[in-house]
Amino acid sequence: MNHLVKLTASILLMILISSLADAQQHNDNFYRAADAGMLRVQGTSRIDHTLKGATIIFPNGSNQLNVSINIPCNEVYNKPLADAGLSVASMLFSLRLNIDPIEIQEVLTSSKTISTHGFLTLNNITKAVTVAYMPVASGTEENGNFNIYMAIQFNAAGFNLDDSNSNAQYVIKINNAKVNRV
Numbered sequence: 001m002n003h004l005v006k007l008t009a010s011i012l013l014m015i016l017i018s019s020l021a022d023a024q025q026h027n028d029n030f031y032r033a034a035d036a037g038m039l040r041v042q043g044t045s046r047i048d049h050t051l052k053g054a055t056i057i058f059p060n061g062s063n064q065l066n067v068s069i070n071i072p073c074n075e076v077y078n079k080p081l082a083d084a085g086l087s088v089a090s091m092l093f094s095l096r097l098n099i100d101p102i103e104i105q106e107v108l109t110s111s112k113t114i115s116t117h118g119f120l121t122l123n124n125i126t127k128a129v130t131v132a133y134m135p136v137a138s139g140t141e142e143n144g145n146f147n148i149y150m151a152i153q154f155n156a157a158g159f160n161l162d163d164s165n166s167n168a169q170y171v172i173k174i175n176n177a178k179v180n181r182v
Contacts, residue, residue, distance in 0.1 A: 005043055032177075034054050035175075036050055036172055038075065038155075038170060038171070042167070049075045051075075051172070052074075052178060054069045056150075058180065063100060063101065064098055065098075065148075066097075067093075067095040067097070067174070069172070070092060071092075072090050073089060076156075093121075093172065094120070095121075096118060097122075098116075099133075099154050107135060113132050114135075115131070115132070115134075118158075122159045125159045125160065127154070129152055131152050132151045136149065136176070145179070146179055148176075148179055150172075150173070153171050
């Protein structure tokens with residue numbers, strides 16, 4: 001009986017290991033997400049938050065880079081949901097940015113920061129925002145893959161995120177995130 005238990009445990013361990021290896025192979029089909037930072041600047045006050053699950057997608061044959069993050073509402077309003085009068089736990093941060101793939105390839109190894117504007121949709125409002133990004137090589141230059149450092153700046157009042165005239169500014173920072181090509 002003891003031998004049967006050991007044999008069963010060994011077989012289960014082998015199945016678990018092969019399942020993990022198989023899951024690792026299939027995991028490449030999912031978008032890779034990165035952590036982001038959200039800095040709120042209001043006067044001399046600065047509040048920094050970590051945001052999980054920023055995805056950056058660059059469709060093949062397109063010049064549009066898409067950035068999506070679910071931002072917890074309590075971190076935006078800096079108070080509990082009930083106190084902010086909100087019924088949802090998070091809001092979608094969706095940025096569309098036109099980039100030039102040829103320019104990306106030219107600056108991959110130069111550490112050059114590119115400043116531009118993108119269109120941010122947040123709280124059901126779409127507006128132009130300031131974006132600075134730096135592409136860095138990921139793998140060989142021939143395959144065209146790259147990671148990205150990015151800073152997105154916007155005014156809270158422009159997206160109805162500020163309940164007063166405090167003129168709070170937000171900066172979303174993304175560091176060394178994998179750009180998912182689809």
